[in-house]
Amino acid sequence: MTRHIIPLDIVAKKTSAPAGAGCAAKSCGTDTAGSDLPPEVWAKVKDHPCYSEQAHHYFARMHVAVAPACNIQCNYCNRKYDCANESRPGVTSERLTPEQAVHKVAAVAARMPQLSVVGIAGPGDALADWRHTFETFDLLSRQFPDIKLCLSTNGLALPDHVDRIRELKVDHVTITINMVDPAVGEDIYAWVFYDHRRHTGREAARILHERQIEGLRRLVEAGILVKVNSVLIPGINDAHLAAVNETVRGHGAFLHNIMPLISDPAHGTRFGLDGRRGPTPAELKQLQDHLGGGARLMKHCRQCRADAVGLLGQDLSQDFTMDRVAGMTVEDRPEERRLYREFVERERLDREQAARVAERGLSAAVTVPPLLVAACSRGGGRVNQHFGHAREFQLYEVDGAGIRFVGHRRADHYCQGGHGEEDKLEAVVKALDGVSVLLAAKIGSCPSDRLKAAGITVITDHAYDYIETAVAAVYRSHRAAAAADGQAMAQAS
């Protein structure tokens, strides 16, 4: 008997208007819930949790760590450091051979019908020693033709491999581009190994930049969707990332993902040892808001480990170590994945309708400043998680103009140094800086009081509702209260 690692009921509970009953996909006139994309592009991204914000509520991905070698040295990276509790790129607990990777994918797929994407993201560079990467993709595409493949690279070796990437039907490629000016790049990269030589300084950054742009251009020409990741490094490229955004958009990048620098002396990275700090959530949001009109911005990135498994934000990699996987049965059930995808198609239409209804009630003569609302969710786009189980919070901004997903905040981003429940709660309060309302399925009285003391209103009335429905209701009552206050003030004066 196979146990489902992510219980399917998390998305199915309390479906108020059963999807398909009265609003079947075809009768609503659209198959492309939530999408303003051309149909062929939507078909590529709709099940990919990293390329579609909507998909990340439903679908799981996994990274297989078959690529330990790297061909450049970034000042924010040190792959020697490995901690099971840590989530950041470049970190993994095990390296796999292509055969082990396929076995691991089979073990996960048998237990997780939500699995839609297998990616190779290191722990080094997927294309530095490309042999393992392509052998893995080749094996996977034969055994799991319905699972999408994607890879992540620094781009240095990319132009040499675009044809092979296309042949293997890798639809999605992520390039990490932190600069488009070698004068900026020389402070980010210690060296690159290219054309049989180690290059340093501005020359290294120039080579990397030229290769990245050539790779991006050729991928776009080949019809492959490209996501560009940029690490926001305060004091080095914070003022420069608008130029990066403009450049990659100009070359046809599909998505741009600005990621905060993760920096800690304990990681042994150059930036960590130098005491360079990562950006605050406010600084990240300010930049994202500033780039509002640019390329599509990804705001739901979790900066995954190179061996991450599961829904974004709910890493289950420790349940699938090679020790554990070795003893697992691996009977593939493609039918379960197909049924799950059909279920999601209905569910997302239902959710989209609910969101439309929710937003309809927002605009009014009385406007109040935008409200920042945090939701505890374990998937399905619903408020369905106990506060005590939440390791991260989905953030939504709401005002008269609508509801906008603005990102997530984590309370345990990596080893915080804190111990015990009290420290953890303080870390959560800190992570929720600027948030006015917290939505949870349930919460204990002690944490609820602590949040209240920090000025955060806790609401559990919307348990299992769609997040948008709950956020809209919160905003309406907030606005009504503000209007009533205003009237009381007017009468009093």
Add this chain to the structure above:
Amino acid sequence: MAYKISAADCTGCGACEADCPSKAIRMKGDVYAINPDKCTECVGKFDSPQCVAACPANCISHA
């Protein structure tokens, strides 16, 4: 005439093995090792020894 990998610092990434023109590098346990009989220090092939230039851990030096 050969280079040597410091086993204590090697991360086992395999960048050296991929770039060695003499096929002198093999996995030994969890880390890589250079066969001194095969290592040519890349003399006559490249300006610098490829394993040294490629190693992200900077853990390869003269034996």
